[in-house]
Amino acid sequence: EIVMTQSPATLSVSPGERAALSCRASQSVSSNLAWYQQKPGQAPRLLIYGASSRATGIPARFSGSGSGTELTLTISSLQSEDFAVYYCQQYNSWPYTFGQGTKLEIK
């Protein structure tokens, strides 16, 4: 099973600033990685797939990069609605696995 480790657990950033969230895999996932956003009381929402492709309707301020074992989600200029929990998920091999999440909070 591939273990996904996200860091940091919590990230405090001011609105308008840039945030970089890290996801590390215990073995290569190639580019078979997705990022999701989850707000309290809501289901997760797909942001990024294929490590760097934005899902339909996702603003350009969200970008994904990396491949292999080191992947990053960057939010270029944080808006109030971006403060949430973010999860990475590998789908390179069964069983699919998620990271434990990064909580992005307002500084």
Add this chain to the structure above:
Amino acid sequence: EVQLVQSGAEVKKPGESLKISCKGSGYSFTSYWIGWVRQMPGKGLEWMGSIYPGDTDTRYSPSFQGQVTISADKSISTAYLQWSGLKATDSAIYYCARRYTNMGFFDYWGQGTLVTVSS
């Protein structure tokens, strides 16, 4: 419009059985895998398993193999997650989600079903 609509919240006692559902609409239900994801209170997401309604091919995470059963009825575009003997540790929100074509990420999610197991 693609939609996954899940059954409502459940309160059960330990040892009881339960089957929750996920009804798909707005797309060809038999052509996409449906996955189930657990979220325990205050915790992260865990993939439990997935089913392909077209031929009922099913895959389970080793962590959930033997603990739950995933099934589907393509005639009514509905997937199911069931337990035969609930435990308090099964208390969680369960999401169904559609897997995007031949890739393993989930592009549409149900609203979640809260399952509470308590004596």
